[in-house]
Amino acid sequence: MSDVTTVNCPTCNKPVIWGEQSPYRPFCSKRCQLIDLGEWAAEEKRIPSSGDLSDTDGWSEEKEL
Numbered sequence: 001m002s003d004v005t006t007v008n009c010p011t012c013n014k015p016v017i018w019g020e021q022s023p024y025r026p027f028c029s030k031r032c033q034l035i036d037l038g039e040w041a042a043e044e045k046r047i048p049s050s051g052d053l054s055d056t057d058g059w060s061e062e063k064e065l
């Protein structure tokens with residue numbers, strides 16, 4: 001069975017294989033991930049929130065539950 005799930009990279013819209021070979025999923029590459037993180041961080045600054053949400057475990061998606 002070669003049932004491959006793909007998603008579209010949120011940054012550049014390229015299809016990304018949802019699997020071990022795509023460590024940056026749903027992004028196609030680290031570059032796209034960083035671009036998106038940058039935008040996200042920029043937005044975050046506009047939203048008043050409690051605490052500092054930057055570089056903590058929130059972004060490491062090693063396991064999905």
Ligand SMILES: [Zn+2]
Nearest residue numbers: 009012028032
């Ligand atoms: Zn991309």
